[in-house]
Amino acid sequence: MGSETFDYRLDLPSTWPPKGHPKPPFGPSALEIMRSCPLRSCFDASDGYERRLGFAARIGTVFHRTIQSFYEQPIPKNQKQQIAEEARQHFLIEYQKQIAESAKHPRERGLPIDQTRVDRAIEAIIAEALRINQEGFIYSSKSLQGRMDKQTVISPFQTEVIPNVEVEVPVNSGDGILSGRIDRVEHRRNETWLFDYKSAIRDDLPGRYERQLQLYAYMWNKTRNEWPTEAHVLYPLTGSVHRVPISEEICQQIYKDTVLLITQVEEASTRSELAIPGDTCQICDFRPWCQPFWKWQSQDASLTSALEKATLGFEGEIKEIGVVNYNWRLLISWRNSIITLKIPQERFPQLKNAKIGTKIRVLDSNLRGLRHQPQAQITEISELFIIIG
Structure with missing residues (x-):
């Protein structure tokens, strides 16, 4: 599935297990992904999974590519203020490229921009440009x-x-x-x-x-x-x-x-034995398709612990669905609880494909309120997927 056809629907039989396999040569960063969860490396080597890079990762790419641009197209010797401005322009060029690239990916649209991180990166880029220009x-x-x-x-x-x-x-x-x-x-x-x-x-x-x-x-x-x-x-x-x-x-x-x-x-022998569910799942964008992750989520015997882990993702069945004043209102059966979800229609337009009995997966939301009747608090990074297979 490419970005142009992605619609937040999960056809589980066709997406599990991932078909790809990591192949050498490996870079040190890729090996750390493999070390944290080998299954994630298999997903990464497979087609058919819409990716989602966080804003911090995008800024990391901007930073490294800006530094590389200094080497490929050295900034002319000038006064410090001119060097600083030139460095800033290099950064902004790469920044706009990443913003444009992010806009191509449905899962990244609407993610919050951390202006503090941007400002810090610009300051660091200017300092590095001045050092490179001198040394x-x-x-x-x-x-x-x-x-x-x-x-x-x-x-x-x-x-x-x-x-x-x-x-x-x-x-x-x-x-x-x-x-x-x-x-x-x-x-x-x-x-x-x-x-x-x-x-x-x-x-x-x-x-x-x-x-x-x-x-x-x-x-x-x-x-x-x-x-x-x-x-x-x-x-x-x-x-x-x-x-x-x-x-x-x-x-x-x-x-x-x-x-x-x-x-x-x-x-x-199997993809499932490569999974290491846990802390690394927080930064993995393959959670929607990862069956070992959802199995791990469902096996917690403690409701208190399950409520905490539900921040990473919860799966449930829609018991009621409707629209009130342009807001979706859902009641979702989860474990022995009923979760209430209220959200503007434009936030999750894919819910037009849902009905009573539809199973959904919600990522990066907080469950608050009564233990057996919690409410799902949706944030800018929350996602909702509809299971169709």
């Missing part, structure tokens, strides 16, 4: 693979204390399993430092970010025949930096664990 860089073209000789840094301000800098550096594991591009590599005196940019607004360092950079260090060794000296995760939107341990022993073990994970996914 210079070596841009590793997309066609360039394998070992590269160090080149002269592109900067009129070069001195002994400014490191040679490579950006968007292609690396791989040499065995066809891993490949990726390192955001930034600094060659200091007899040292090589790796940097990975993350557009998250946070100050802690999740384990998944550490593992990604450790795999980049492993690939750097296989591509350049040397081990990097240091590695750092940068949060440009908050200004924080975290050092990541990259000893040869640690990186080798992470690689072995990764190969084992890939093997387990390849040898799984």
Whole structure:
């Protein structure tokens, strides 16, 4: 199903299980998705599922593509104010591209825009543009693979204390399993430092970010025949930096664990055994079609716990449906409770295809009120799907 035919109807027999299978080479980010839930990787490799990227993910794409634009089309040397304005324009161009792309996806229409995140990203982009403009860089073209000789840094301000800098550096594991591009590599005196940019607004360092950079260090060794000296995760939107341990022993073990994970996914006999329902479901846009998720949701014996988990999604059968003053009013049977849902008609126009007895799935809503007669509170990110098969 493409975006142009998507209508919030779920034909379960034709969409479960996902037919695709993740194939190498894998990037470190894709491997972390596989690690959190291998089934999600199978969905990601399959056709027929309408995707939904959050606004934060869109801004992350804008940030990285804006940085890349500085390398492909360097900003001319100017006064700081001119550089800042040029950087801002680069950002806005990429931002409008992502807004236009988001508008093509029905599940993303109406998602709230986080202007604070946009403003922070612009500030970080300007700071990075000023740094790049002063320090210079070596841009590793997309066609360039394998070992590269160090080149002269592109900067009129070069001195002994400014490191040679490579950006968007292609690396791989040499065995066809891993490949990726390192955001930034600094060659200091007899040292090589790796940097990975993350557009998250946070100050802690999740384990998944550490593992990604450790795999980049492993690939750097296989591509350049040397081990990097240091590695750092940068949060440009908050200004924080975290050092990541990259000893040869640690990186080798992470690689072995990764190969084992890939093997387990390849040898799984069913898709269901690849599912790891839980916290990772909060950020998974394949929930509407994921049968292990809905099975997990239905098995909770505690009503209190079930009400909390229902925020991720609940499935029920329509007992009453009607329109009052241009608002849908539904009574939905869920477990041993009756959920009331009231919402303007234009919010969920797909309900015109529903009737008494229709089963629906509601995502990202809160159930409030009496335990056995809760009301579904619909927000800007809530979704409603109609089960037709």
